[in-house]
Amino acid sequence: MIPAAFDYLRPSTVEDAITALSEAGDDGKVLAGGQSLLPVLRLRLAAPALLVDLGGLPQLRGARNEGHELVIGAMTTHAEVAASPLVRQHAPLLAQAAASIGDRQVRHRGTLGGSLAHADPAGDLPAVAVALDAQLVVAGPSGRRTIPAGEFGVDFFTTALAADEVLVEVRVPHLHHWGAHYEKFHRTAQAWAIVGVAAAVRRENGSIAEARVALTNMGPKAVRATGVEQALTGADATAESIAAAAARAAEDTSPPSDLSGSADYRRHLATVLTARAVRAAAGI
Numbered sequence: 001m002i003p004a005a006f007d008y009l010r011p012s013t014v015e016d017a018i019t020a021l022s023e024a025g026d027d028g029k030v031l032a033g034g035q036s037l038l039p040v041l042r043l044r045l046a047a048p049a050l051l052v053d054l055g056g057l058p059q060l061r062g063a064r065n066e067g068h069e070l071v072i073g074a075m076t077t078h079a080e081v082a083a084s085p086l087v088r089q090h091a092p093l094l095a096q097a098a099a100s101i102g103d104r105q106v107r108h109r110g111t112l113g114g115s116l117a118h119a120d121p122a123g124d125l126p127a128v129a130v131a132l133d134a135q136l137v138v139a140g141p142s143g144r145r146t147i148p149a150g151e152f153g154v155d156f157f158t159t160a161l162a163a164d165e166v167l168v169e170v171r172v173p174h175l176h177h178w179g180a181h182y183e184k185f186h187r188t189a190q191a192w193a194i195v196g197v198a199a200a201v202r203r204e205n206g207s208i209a210e211a212r213v214a215l216t217n218m219g220p221k222a223v224r225a226t227g228v229e230q231a232l233t234g235a236d237a238t239a240e241s242i243a244a245a246a247a248r249a250a251e252d253t254s255p256p257s258d259l260s261g262s263a264d265y266r267r268h269l270a271t272v273l274t275a276r277a278v279r280a281a282a283g284i
């Protein structure tokens with residue numbers, strides 16, 4: 001289908017983008033890579049009167065280090081995230097997950113900010129941001145505010161962003177001496193995750209000193225597997241301890257049932273994939 005008619009604006013400053021969104025109210029929508037928004041418009045699931053294209057804002061693109069944080073612009077594409085030497089060095093979990101998204105075309109158009117703002121429960125990057133304790137910087141009419149990744153996703157396709165706010169950058173604390181892995185289970189190479197697990201682990205003297213585990217598609221938004229994290233902390237870094245901790249992966253989750261799998265199947269997958277992700281992160 002052809003989308004409903006809309007006005008189009010391509011501002012050259014973030015401030016102009018925010019002004020346009022403020023004036024449009026609920027009739028305005030940010031356009032990033034268009035990989036999720038354009039299908040929505042074509043299916044006429046949304047009909048915004050104004051699209052504010054962030055494509056003319058190179059200041060929102062690329063990665064840099066600031067102190068102990070990696071700062072990635074919201075308009076950085078998945079392909080750029082996956083290939084960035086800085087991201088690969090300081091947040092390899094994010095680079096690995098970005099490389100697993102869709103196909104080449106999607107990775108070259110879709111953006112980090114777009115994935116987080118779209119908040120698709122099957123999207124890979126929200127769980128990665130949660131596992132990395134990323135901070136999301138949002139600009140609006142009254143300035144900038146920072147939202148922890150764990151509080152950014154609110155519900156199914158819903159975030160803490162207001163209609164006149166723009167996600168401008170993602171700040172990821174450097175994790176030195178941690179191992180990390182994203183384990184994604186999908187039917188075909190380019191399909192969305194049926195379930196995904198983002199794991200980061202710090203080992204110390206044969207034990208797991210700290211662990212962070214977050215789940216994709218196990219509920220309306222990315223969730224932290226806190227039971228698994230608790231069980232891993234202080235546990236021996238062995239396959240047996242990891243399997244015992246991973247058995248708690250589905251606690252407090254509400255996975256969907258759909259054509260790709262039932263909720264029970266997803267609960268089972270979560271335990272298997274968590275064990276794989278944590279073992280890989282721990283190098284076992």
Ligand SMILES: Cc1cc2nc3c(=O)[nH]c(=O)nc-3n(C[C@H](O)[C@H](O)[C@H](O)COP(=O)(O)OP(=O)(O)OC[C@H]3O[C@@H](n4cnc5c(N)ncnc54)[C@H](O)[C@@H]3O)c2cc1C
Pocket residue numbers: 029030031032033034035036037038054074075100101102103106109110111112113114115117118120122123124125161165166167168190191192193
């Ligand atoms: C065939 C196909 C396969 C895919 N496979 C996967 C997959 O395996 N894993 C995966 O995670 N994703 C997948 N995707 C989705 C892809 O990752 C998209 O890039 C992502 O969901 C949206 O990013 P975008 O830049 O295209 O955003 P857009 O489509 O432009 O925008 C999406 C939404 O976010 C809002 N938005 C975008 N940027 C901002 C911002 N900076 N501030 C505020 N609001 C903003 C928009 O208003 C819109 O509501 C796939 C997409 C396609 C088409």
